[in-house]
Amino acid sequence: MQKKLTLGVFFTLFLATTFLPIVWMFGNSVYEEGRFSFAYYRDVFLTLKYGKVISNSLILASITTILSSLFGVPAGFFLTKTNLPLKKLFKICFFIPLIIPSYIIGIAWTNLLGKTGFLNNILSQYLWFSPSSISDFTYSIYGASFILSINLFPVVMLVTEYALKSINPRLEESGLVVGSVFQVFRQITLPLIAPAILSGMMIVFVLSLSEFGVPSLLQVNVLTTQIFTQFSAFYNEKAATAIAFPLIVITFILIMLEKIYMRGKSFEMLGRTSSISTTQYNITWLNVVGITFCTLVLLVCVIIPLSTLIFNTKTISAYHNAILLARNGITNSVLFGSIGATLLTFIGFFLGYLSEKIRSRLKNSTAAFIWIFFAVPATVSGIGLIKLWNRAEGTCQFIYSSLWIVILGYVIRFLPLSSRIMANYLKQIPNSMEEAGTVTGTSWFRILGKILLPLQGYGLIATWLICFMFCVGELGTTILVYPPGHETLPIALFTVMANSPTDVVSALSIIIVVMTLLPVGVFLAVSKYLVFKPNQNESVEYF
Amino acid sequence: MKFISITFLALLLLAKVCSAGNEVVVYTSEDKIFSEPVLQAFGKKTGIKVRAIYDTEETKSTGLVNRLIAEKDNPQADVFWSGDPVRPALLEFKELVTPYFSNTASDIPKIYKDEDGHWTGFSARARIILYNTNLVSMDERPLSVFDLTKPMWRGQVSIANPLFGTTSIHMAALFIILGDEKAKKFLNDLKANGVKIVSSNSEVRRLVARGEVKIGITDTDDASVAIKEGSPVKVVFPDQSSIGTLIMPNMVCLIKNSPNQENGKKLIDYLLSAEVEKSLAWAACAQMPLRYGVRTPPDVLTIDAVKGMNVNYHDVAKKLEEIGEFLKQWAGY
Numbered sequence A: 001m002q003k004k005l006t007l008g009v010f011f012t013l014f015l016a017t018t019f020l021p022i023v024w025m026f027g028n029s030v031y032e033e034g035r036f037s038f039a040y041y042r043d044v045f046l047t048l049k050y051g052k053v054i055s056n057s058l059i060l061a062s063i064t065t066i067l068s069s070l071f072g073v074p075a076g077f078f079l080t081k082t083n084l085p086l087k088k089l090f091k092i093c094f095f096i097p098l099i100i101p102s103y104i105i106g107i108a109w110t111n112l113l114g115k116t117g118f119l120n121n122i123l124s125q126y127l128w129f130s131p132s133s134i135s136d137f138t139y140s141i142y143g144a145s146f147i148l149s150i151n152l153f154p155v156v157m158l159v160t161e162y163a164l165k166s167i168n169p170r171l172e173e174s175g176l177v178v179g180s181v182f183q184v185f186r187q188i189t190l191p192l193i194a195p196a197i198l199s200g201m202m203i204v205f206v207l208s209l210s211e212f213g214v215p216s217l218l219q220v221n222v223l224t225t226q227i228f229t230q231f232s233a234f235y236n237e238k239a240a241t242a243i244a245f246p247l248i249v250i251t252f253i254l255i256m257l258e259k260i261y262m263r264g265k266s267f268e269m270l271g272r273t274s275s276i277s278t279t280q281y282n283i284t285w286l287n288v289v290g291i292t293f294c295t296l297v298l299l300v301c302v303i304i305p306l307s308t309l310i311f312n313t314k315t316i317s318a319y320h321n322a323i324l325l326a327r328n329g330i331t332n333s334v335l336f337g338s339i340g341a342t343l344l345t346f347i348g349f350f351l352g353y354l355s356e357k358i359r360s361r362l363k364n365s366t367a368a369f370i371w372i373f374f375a376v377p378a379t380v381s382g383i384g385l386i387k388l389w390n391r392a393e394g395t396c397q398f399i400y401s402s403l404w405i406v407i408l409g410y411v412i413r414f415l416p417l418s419s420r421i422m423a424n425y426l427k428q429i430p431n432s433m434e435e436a437g438t439v440t441g442t443s444w445f446r447i448l449g450k451i452l453l454p455l456q457g458y459g460l461i462a463t464w465l466i467c468f469m470f471c472v473g474e475l476g477t478t479i480l481v482y483p484p485g486h487e488t489l490p491i492a493l494f495t496v497m498a499n500s501p502t503d504v505v506s507a508l509s510i511i512i513v514v515m516t517l518l519p520v521g522v523f524l525a526v527s528k529y530l531v532f533k534p535n536q537n538e539s540v541e542y543f
Numbered sequence B: 001m002k003f004i005s006i007t008f009l010a011l012l013l014l015a016k017v018c019s020a021g022n023e024v025v026v027y028t029s030e031d032k033i034f035s036e037p038v039l040q041a042f043g044k045k046t047g048i049k050v051r052a053i054y055d056t057e058e059t060k061s062t063g064l065v066n067r068l069i070a071e072k073d074n075p076q077a078d079v080f081w082s083g084d085p086v087r088p089a090l091l092e093f094k095e096l097v098t099p100y101f102s103n104t105a106s107d108i109p110k111i112y113k114d115e116d117g118h119w120t121g122f123s124a125r126a127r128i129i130l131y132n133t134n135l136v137s138m139d140e141r142p143l144s145v146f147d148l149t150k151p152m153w154r155g156q157v158s159i160a161n162p163l164f165g166t167t168s169i170h171m172a173a174l175f176i177i178l179g180d181e182k183a184k185k186f187l188n189d190l191k192a193n194g195v196k197i198v199s200s201n202s203e204v205r206r207l208v209a210r211g212e213v214k215i216g217i218t219d220t221d222d223a224s225v226a227i228k229e230g231s232p233v234k235v236v237f238p239d240q241s242s243i244g245t246l247i248m249p250n251m252v253c254l255i256k257n258s259p260n261q262e263n264g265k266k267l268i269d270y271l272l273s274a275e276v277e278k279s280l281a282w283a284a285c286a287q288m289p290l291r292y293g294v295r296t297p298p299d300v301l302t303i304d305a306v307k308g309m310n311v312n313y314h315d316v317a318k319k320l321e322e323i324g325e326f327l328k329q330w331a332g333y
Helices: A002-029 A039-046 A051-081 A087-093 A102-113 A118-126 A131-138 A141-166 A169-178 A181-209 A213-217 A223-232 A237-262 A284-312 A316-356 A363-375 A378-389 A403-426 A431-439 A444-455 A457-473 A489-497 A502-530 B002-014 B032-046 B064-070 B087-093 B145-149 B165-178 B180-192 B201-209 B220-228 B261-271 B274-282 B313-330
Strands: B023-028 B049-054 B079-082 B120-132 B157-160 B196-198 B215-219 B233-236 B247-255
Touching: A002 A237, A002 A316, A002 A363, A002 A378, A002 A403, A002 A444, A039 A237, A051 A087, A051 A141, A051 A181, A051 A223, A051 A237, A051 A284, A087 A284, A087 A502, A102 A118, A102 A131, A102 A141, A102 A213, A102 A284, A118 A131, A131 A141, A141 A181, A141 A213, A141 A284, A141 A403, A141 A457, A169 A181, A181 A237, A181 A363, A181 A403, A213 A223, A223 A237, A223 A378, A223 B064, A237 A363, A237 A378, A237 B064, A284 A502, A316 A363, A316 A403, A316 A457, A316 A489, A316 A502, A363 A403, A378 A403, A378 B064, A403 A457, A431 A444, A444 A457, A457 A489, A457 A502, A489 A502, A489 B032, B023 B032, B023 B064, B023 B261, B032 B049, B032 B261, B032 B274, B064 B087, B079 B087, B079 B261, B087 B247, B087 B313, B120 B165, B120 B201, B120 B220, B120 B274, B145 B180, B145 B215, B157 B165, B157 B201, B165 B180, B165 B201, B165 B215, B165 B313, B180 B313, B196 B201, B201 B215, B201 B220, B201 B233, B215 B220, B220 B233, B247 B261, B261 B274
Parallel strands: B023 B049, B023 B079, B157 B196, B157 B215
Antiparallel strands: B079 B247, B120 B215, B120 B233, B120 B247
């Protein structure tokens, strides 16, 4: 009863915060002049008008996902499974691309690869490319995918890393007795973390489907730029919402594909013991490959974009001016981001439980139902929030005029994400553990507090970190709903970007990186003490 | 459970609900760097608390106009200060603004004011040709936007996406002046000549300043910032011996049924004053005052020194709705 009631409350919370505003928008888009009309949807689905755009979106998302995985999976592996020097530094640095707004990374790379760019000069001098062909490549769907994958690979990396930490080391140790490291990785480790990686890839795919900044900068014609055009050039929110529908359909198809892949596979045997006992390979050649790979990724994804920013901020006064501009944004971002991430992790845990642990035929549908909302573009969510919370009678003014509307914006955007990540981690805890608690007749809250939550230590931290970074970087919805005086850092950055000196804009970008990394660093440091660590005598075997 | 409720209550206390008082809420699409000092000066002068929401560049987020439309049933903003002359007309079509004739605007030329009082213009920008002085000599520089279809500029011209911002307004004005046929031919010739369509006017500025293209069509404020940054660029006011260039004043309007109408009117009066025109002329955006008597720095032209296109902003807004589909196809969207 306790369990059902709690889960019911959290599902209702999801319906109220995320489902309602979005469904409001879609409902509105099929209602024109007092009657139902599917005119906009006919345009999208029954004519060839959007065929090219949809295929462009799919190509962009696919290439981005593949490239992100090529960067992210090995990075996650090397940072968890080997004894690389400067491992912690790498780890923190690899968060940076996720924090810098993709638009800024885009500008940095177009500066480098543009016709007069530094890298373009080098490449065209020593390779057979012409300067304009390199520039054309940058301003193409492939260039956009490359830049986006730099931005999003940390998601795959983080998911891989925490999945690797959750593996029961004895499985790998047993494998190592009879096989080589490579065999163990291919036949034991990789299959065990495959669902987590797949989940990470799915997140990246959907994120790049709904990404607007980079395609817009590079003038790549995708669904999101079409949606933007309908909103901002034609002020036609109904058409815009209809064009957003394919994003949801694509996401739904993906979920179905994932379900087919996962069918009949069980991952519950994974049961985590503790981080101390994660199997680490101390092999010289693996370390060398690891350090080379991580350095290369660091160079391409972090040092190059960051150094362009640092190079642009020629003077200390640029930082001074940037801080003056961002003063309010810094405190707001850290405060809103922390509240948002905490709420998202908290609600996400229960929704994750609902979509992974309940014994019901509805389990799969619940997970899919929650996840499809992740594909909804920020603007659609933002307008939906205004319509729902800015009531003519002023009844919801205490929400619409306060920080809560910004937090609701974070929730609507990222609740599907946080619940998916949590579901993914919960998947690894065997049901038997909870059942063991139930047998003793203890209340469900106690089982939660003493068994499930402590075992989810890493999952909770990973979810909080990812949510915090996404919240702090959110622009599309926040800019539509933030009350005066509640601007966040990305808003400070994007509102001063127009016509501010380049050095101040670059300095502000660097401040965003530092301000986001600081709480992340503190959290990482503190989290060591928060995670449940059974000692060797207490560790339990799950298989 | 106790812990949860305490945390929740504590968080609720953080909600600083914005209460009504002696204040005015303004939404502005004029760049924050230029509009903020003006709004602060008004606050200081009158003691009225100004609460502002600023916009990003048009192509970077779905910003304020969509917000104003969505908030129609319970408007939060009292005043909309638009950086361009067409969005207010659009809000007027959507019945979001209420007429207000400001006394301080009496000396602003009539063509910059709506006769029904829905919007009033002040300090203007203009569309210009920006060229890179390292790549284009003084003699070569194009003096008309129509020169840009010539083979010598093939692949060397950049323009912002014509569906958005001031570029869209420029296009609509050209359609009015030239007629649909001629305007379409001009745009198609421009495309055949390999014009590079980029995301925004500031992106045009960046490409010209870096020498990625030789020439760009952009706004005076973008050019002014590039020049102040020391980029090798110069400005041409195009078509001065023929149709003129497009002059784009800021515009201000009062939002219908807004919570602080009286303070909104006071802010509008202030924004339309000669004092604000002067400060915007001396700021980095180098905007041209619409009044003849306002003193400007030597590098800022006065409105009478530039030949402007003879267009009515109402008509431009209407035309823009008409040609949207053509521009969408032209831009490859």
